[in-house]
Amino acid sequence: MMNCIKKVTRTEYIQLRVTKEEKQQIFANANGNTSMWLRAVALSPNTCHAKARYKIFKQDPALIRHVALIGNNINQIARHINSVKKSGSLVDLVAVQAQLVLMNSQLSTLIQQTP
Known part of the structure; x- marks a missing residue:
């Protein structure tokens, strides 16, 4: 067959x-x-x-655009941290982490406010 x-x-x-x-x-x-x-x-x-x-x-393309811009900024931060770490320089990881926690909190608030 x-x-x-x-x-x-x-x-x-x-x-x-x-x-x-x-x-x-x-x-x-x-x-x-x-x-x-x-x-x-x-x-x-x-x-x-x-x-x-x-x-x-x-329903809210402006919100989507701003969230995408924030995501892009986070990716740029991560890329910069990785390149600095590879070069052997010191990075203030605590300060960076604090900023990321703050951004996460703000994004969570925006998401909860979205209908």
């Missing part, structure tokens, strides 16, 4: 620009097969959990 599964030949491609952090997050979410995961998410949008979460906050 022969296998009756027909192989699909894909001849088209879509190019997408992302940041390094977004690329890493996509690869992490894909869990090994990025093409298959992206295809599944894009072709079945009603089953995508990320889209459902986005709809909750879609």
Whole structure:
């Protein structure tokens, strides 16, 4: 008995620009097969959990933009700390941690206030 599964030949491609952090997050979410995961998410949008979460906050795009900017700043801080540590310089980790705790608290307050 022969296998009756027909192989699909894909001849088209879509190019997408992302940041390094977004690329890493996509690869992490894909869990090994990025093409298959992206295809599944894009072709079945009603089953995508990320889209459902986005709809909750879609009412306030300014809030989403500001939270994204805060996340970007946190990534820059982490990148700077890692580069300073690699160079052998001292970093005041206690002060940095205190600022991160403060930002986390402020973000939690914003999230609780969002309808």
